[in-house]
Amino acid sequence: xxxxxxxxxxxxxxxxxxxxxxxxxxxxxxxxxxxxxxxxxxxxxxxxxxxxxxxxxxxxxxxxxxxxxxxxxxxxxxxxxxxxxxxxxxxxxxxxxxxxxxxxxxxxxxx
DNA sequence: AGTATGACAGTCA
DNA sequence: CTGACTGCCATAC
Numbered sequence: 419x420x421x422x423x424x425x426x427x428x429x430x431x432x433x434x435x436x437x438x439x440x441x442x443x444x445x446x447x448x449x450x451x452x453x454x455x456x457x458x459x460x461x462x463x464x465x466x467x468x469x470x471x472x473x474x475x476x477x478x479x480x481x482x483x484x485x486x487x488x489x490x491x492x493x494x495x496x497x498x499x500x501x502x503x504x505x506x507x508x509x510x511x512x513x514x515x516x517x518x519x520x521x522x523x524x525x526x527x528x529x
Numbered sequence: 530a531g532t533a534t535g536a537c538a539g540t541c542a
Numbered sequence: 543c544t545g546a547c548t549g550c551c552a553t554a555c
Contacts, residue, residue: 424552443537447551450540453538455549461553479537481543486536 424450428462435476438503439520440512442480449522451482466491474497482515497508 431446446521447448452458463474463486475496479485487496487510506513 444539447537455552456537457535457550458537458552461534463536465553474536477536480539484536489536515547 424455424458425462426467428459428464429472431526432463432466432472432474434475434522434526435473435520438505438506439518440476440478440482440515441455441520441522442478442482442498444480445521445523446477449526460486473499476503476520478512478515482512482519484510484512 423492426448428446431449435441437477443459444453446459447453447456448458459477463472463477466472466474474486475490477486484496484500484507487494490496490499497510500512505518512518
């Protein structure tokens with residue numbers, strides 16, 4: 419296990435996601451310089467279960483669908499967490515997704 | 530070293 | 543938008 423590799427970068431970015439905002443796996447992967455490794459981001463977040471400080475529920479796929487909800491406690495925990503932040507979710511899909519999308523490439527570059 | 534897996538993304542229909 | 547197929551990358555065994 420490499421705690422200081424690709425995974426940790428994913429963790430760092432995920433932790434920077436502001437309250438009430440969400441981002442996609444591809445956005446994080448692209449920020450890391452490997453836009454093709456979006457799948458690794460998801461996997462990293464899977465391992466992130468060891469760290470509760472990581473708001474993995476704010477990371478969804480490019481469609482804004484909570485594809486990883488089943489990785490949470492059980493069922494609608496992920497959705498409830500998002501709704502608790504003011505994010506509307508319908509049938510596992512984030513509503514007004516583009517409006518609350520947080521792009522690390524832009525935000526972390528001080529634009 | 531090779532195979533299997535994964536919370537994806539892009540393209541085509 | 544949704545569904546099916548392909549491509550890419552990193553990790554686990």
